[in-house]
Amino acid sequence: MQPFKLFLPESFEEAIGLMKEHGAKPISGGTAVTTLIKEKIFQPTVMVNLRKLEKDHAFIVEEKGQIKIGALTTLRAIETSDIVRKNHPVVSDCLSKIASIRIRNVATIGGNLAHADPDLDLPPVLAGLDAHIDIIGEEGERSMDIKEFIQGYYETDLKEGELIKSISIPIIPDRKGIYLKHRALSEADWPCVGVAAFIDDSPGSVPRVFINSVADTPIMQVEGVEDAFSEGITTESIDKVGELAANQCEPIGDARGSVWYKRKMAGEFTIRALREITGVGDSLI
Amino acid sequence: MSTQIPIIEQDKKVEKSGTIGRHTLRLDGESKVTGTVAYTDDLPFEGYYAEVIRSNIPHGEIISISTEAAEAIPGVVAVVTGDDLKNADWISPYVGPAFRDQPVLAIEKVRYVGEPVAAVIAERPDIASLAATEVVVECNKLRSVTDVNRARKKTAPILHESGDSAAVFEDLATVHRSEEPNVAYTYELKVGDIEKGFEDADVVLEGEYATPMVQHTHLEPFVTVASYNVSNNSFKIITGNQTPHFVRREIARIFDIPSSKVEVEVPQMGGAFGSRTYVRIEPLVAALSRVVEAPVKLRQTSSESFDTSVRDGTQTRVKTGVTNDGDVIAQEVEVIWDSGAYADISPRKVKKAGYTAPGAYDIPNVKVVSKSTYTNKPPGVAYRGFGVAQTAWAVESHMDDVAKEIGMDPVELRIRNITQDGGTYNGVPIEPHGAPQCLQAVIDEVDWFGSELKPEEPKRSHIKKGRGVAVTLKATITPSTSEAIVLLDCDGSVNVITGGTEVGQGIITTLAQITADGLGIGIEYINVNTPNTNSAPFNTSTTSSRSTFHLGNAILRAIDELKGQLIDIVVEKQGIESKEVTVEGGLVKSPLGEESIGSVVSSYFVGGGGTLIGKGYFSTEASSGDRYASAFWMTGATYAEVSVDTRTGKYTIDKWVNSADCGKAIDPIRCEGQILGAAVQALGHTMSEEMVFESGQQVNKSLLDYKVPAIGDVPKVSKVIVVESGDPNGPHGAKGVGESNTVTVPPAIGNAIQNACGARVTELPITPDKVLKAIEEGI
C-alpha cells in the first residue's frame, strides 16, 4: 500500500474534527477500504482510523423497544448476539451468509452500511425491519430510515464530516422475515441476487419485498405488492409479485448472471421468499 | 583404513524396500505445517523493489512514457521502459519458447491490457507502488481484436508481423507462422479417409463447444529476485519456476553470456499448475537488476497473475460419423485456440492436444485442424491438462450427444469405441495406457448398468437428477530429458540432486521413496534438493506430470551406476568376481561377508570423507512426426451425479467418482491427492471460472470476483480410485497422474446436467444462467 498519514481519534467528535481538518475519509473495519487502496482505486493521503472508537461504540443493547447497535460493532458480533438472534433471527441468518468469518470478525456495521455497495446482503433485511441509521456530525445528531439513507450507487445521505454512530432496529415480535441469497458461481460469493421478504402476523398485513444486486442500491423495494395481493395471498398472486420484482429491477449483467437471468432470479426468489413467509404453496427452497 | 565418521547402521532402522506403494510422510511436511518452509518471498533479501506499470488499452502504439514525476519521488532509484531495453546493447529483449515474439517490456506497441510497459525500482515496496501511479503512458490506440474468428479475417488488425521459431525444442524446431491472419501456428492431422468415413456412417452429427480463458490462480503470486553481479557479468535468479533450466538458457541468451554465468535457484512454490513455465517475469527482473546493478525483487499481486499467464480459450467444432450400432467411424475436429497476444508454448499445445482431440477413442478416419490464434488478450500458456481439457470438453460432450442421437447408452458408446490397451489410436499402435480400466473403475463403482437414480418426490418436481461420465487420454511432453545425480556419503546417507521442482505435487518425497527403495535404506537418510542450476543437472521441465516417470527413471539409472561402483570397490578389495557381489538392503554382500554401503565408501577414500557419485540420464525418444506421440499416456475418468433446480438453473453435484491411472502408486495417498486436486480445480472451470472481458479489459481480475472452488463447493460424496495398470517403461511401473481429472470433470458434469433436464450447455463455465436458458430454449 502506498504511504498515507493516519489519525487514531478516540471519540466521534475528535474523528469528525480530523476528517474536516484534513479532508480525510474514515476507515473502520477496513475490509473494503483497504482492498480499494491496494487496488489503487482509492489513493488517500490522509485517513482517519475509527478503530479506537470500538471501546465505546461496539455494543448491542435492547432499549426502548429497539435493538441499538454501535457503529463499530463487528458483523460477527451481531450475528452471534443473543439479543439479535432472539428478536430477529433473520438478521443473524443473513449475516452468517456474508463473506467469511474472518471478514465478519473485523468488518463493522457502520462501515458496511456507509459503503453502500449495491451487492450488500444486510440492507434489504434492515429495510424490512424499518431500521434507522443514527448519524453524528458537527451540527449534532440525526436519524433516518435506512431506505432513505442509502441513496444510490455507493452513495449515502452522509454529508462531509458525518459518520454513522449507531443503528436502531425496532423489535417487532410479530414480524416474520426471510433472506434468500442466491449464489451463482460459488458457495463463497457475493449474491447474484438476494431477496428479503417480511410479513406481519396481523390481519390484512401485506408482505414487503426488498432485493439487492439488481439496482443501483442494495435496497430495491418491490412496488405494487398491495394491489397484487388485494384478493388474497395465493400461489397465483405470489407469482404476480414475482413478475413485478422481475420487471422493476434494473440489474447489470456480469459473471454472476446476465440481465435476463438476474431479472428472472429476482422474480423466482421473490416467489420463494413469499412462499416461505406466507406458508402458501410448496416450499421451493 | 578407518575414519572417525560415524557410519549409519543401516540394518537396524531400515524399512527394507518398504517405501514403494506405501504412504510416506512428506519430507517437506514438517516445514509446511510449521510455516518454516521458504517460498521465494520468504528468503532474506536486501536490495530494491520493483513494480510494473501496465497497459490499459488492448492495442496501441506507444507515443511516450513520462517518468519524471515518478523519478522525483524520494526513494525511487530508476524507471525502466521498453525503449531503454530496445536501445541497450546488453540485451536482446524478446523471449518465448516457440517464437521469440514477446518483449520483456512492451516495445513500440502494446498488445493487451495488462502488458508490462515500464517498471519502477525503489528502495521500498510502498514507494514503488506510489511511484508506479505517477508514470504516464501515452498511446495511439489501434484497432483491437479479442475474438478468434474476427482475428482470422483479412480485415483484422495484425498483432505480429513476423515470427521465427526459437528453435529450442526439437518438436518445435520446424514450427512456422501460418499464412492466415493472426494464426500463430496450424496443426493438421489426417487419418484414413475422412470423406468416405462420413459417407459410410448411418448418422452424422455436428456440434460446437467453447471454453473461456481461465487463470491458474496459484495462491503464491509471481515473485522473482534477480541479482546482477557487475564484476563478472553474471546473474543469480531466485524464482518460483517449473523450468529452471529453460530460464537459465533464456537469460543467458538474451544477455549473451554463457549459461554457466546464470544461476537459477527455485525454492518451494505455492502452486504452479503450468503457470510458472518457460519464462514469466524472470527476464524483466534480471534486466532491472542489470540496470541498477543491484538485487531487485518483484513481487506481483495475485491480480497481476491474470496479466501474466492464462489458459487459452477455445472454440471447437466436432463432426462425428457413427453407425447405427454405435461404431464411431469418422470424426473431424477443428479447434481454434485463443492464445492471446503472445504465443508462448501454444504451438506445442495446439499439436499435442490436437493429436488427442478425438478423445480416448480408436476411430479409423480422423481429421484434426488445430490453430493457435493471436488476440489482444493476455498470453495463453501451459495449464494442467495442456489443452486436452479444452478439446475433451468438446468431444466428451459430443459423445453424449451422439449417443442420444442413435439411442444408445453413453457409457456403452464409450466402451464400444475406446482405444484398447495395446490397440491402435489415430491409426497407429499405442502403448498400454489404462483408459478402459479407468472407465470400467467408475462404472463398476456406481453400478452404472444396474442402477438408476431415484427421482425427487413430486412436491419437489422442479429438482431433476441426472448422471454423466467422461474419459480421457492425454499425452505427456515428448521428447524430453531428465538427469539425476545421487551422492552417497561415506556415512551411508544420500543426497539426490535433480532439476525437478517442488510445486506441491510431492516430488521431493516421491524421489526419496524411489531412492530409498533402490538402495534399500531408510528414507530418513535421504535428502532431495530443491534445484539450483549451478549444481542440478538438466531437467526439461516439471510439467506434464512427467517427473515421477522421467526423474524416477534417471534416479534408478544413477543408482545402478552407484551400485556398480560399490561392487567394483568390493571386488577390488576382496579380489573376487563382480557377479558374486550384490547391493541390497543398504548392504554390499559378497561371499566373504557383508558391509554397509557407507562403510564401503568410507573404506575407499582418505582425508576425512568421500562421496560416491552415481549419475543417470534419461531421455524419451525424439519425436518423428506425430506418430510417436507420448512417453506415457495419462488416462482417467469421472462420474458425476447432479441435481438441477430447473427454476434457477443451479445444480449441485450430489456425488462424484474420479479415477486415474498412475501405473503404479509410489504413494497411494499422494496419488489420491493429485486426482482429487485435479478434479476440484476442474470443478472451478466447470462451475464458475471465466476471465470476463469488456472491450479487451478483464473485469473480474481478482479473487473477489473470479471465483475458484471453495470448500463448500466440493461434492460431499466423493470417491477416488487409483488405477494401477503398470506402465512398461515407468519406474516400478509408475507414470504421471496429475492431469487426467482436470480433463474429465467438466464434460462429466455437463453430461449429467443434460441427462437430468435435457439442457446441453456448450460453453464453459456451466453457470446457472446458461443452464436455465438452455432449459427454457429446449436445447
Next chain:
Amino acid sequence: MMDNYIEATRHEIKFILNGEECVIEIPANLTLVELLRQELRLIGTTEGCGVGVCGCCTVLIDGKVVASCLELAVNVDGKVVLTIEGLADTYQDSEFHPLQDSFREYEGFQCGYCTPGMLMASKALLDQNRDPSDDDIREFLSENICRCTGYDSIIEAVKSAAKEMNA
C-alpha cells in the same frame, strides 16, 4: 516534487505476539501480514490474494480469525496475536499441535501456501467446537482457499485432530 507524495505517519504499538510482548514503531500503511513478514521476519504467514478472500494470511487476534492482509498493523495495538509460529505452543507441551500432525498424516496440504492460514482457522474452530461435523468445518473454512488438495483431506485432518484432542 509531486503533490501527493507523503511520508506515512509512524506509530508505536505494543501487543502480545505468540505469547511474548512486542513493542515496535511502524508506518501507518503497513498491513499486519507485512509487519509479521517484513519487520518481524515471521515468514510462516503467507499473503495470497491480498484482498481477504483466500485465507492464506489468516491469523488469530484475541482468538478470532482475521485476514492479516486487510488489517492495518496499527490496529493490533493492545491485542493478542497468534500466528502459525505460535500454534504448537498453545497445545500442552508437545512439539506440534495435533492439527499439524493430522495435516501431515492426511496430506491436508500439497504446496503448503494456504496451510498456515488453514491451520489457524482450524484452530479457531476447534477452540469453539471440540467435535465439529463435516458441515461445521465447511462453514468455518468457507473462504480458506486451497488450490491443490480438493479439500477432502483437510476435512479429514481437522476431524482427526479433534478426535486426538478429545482423547
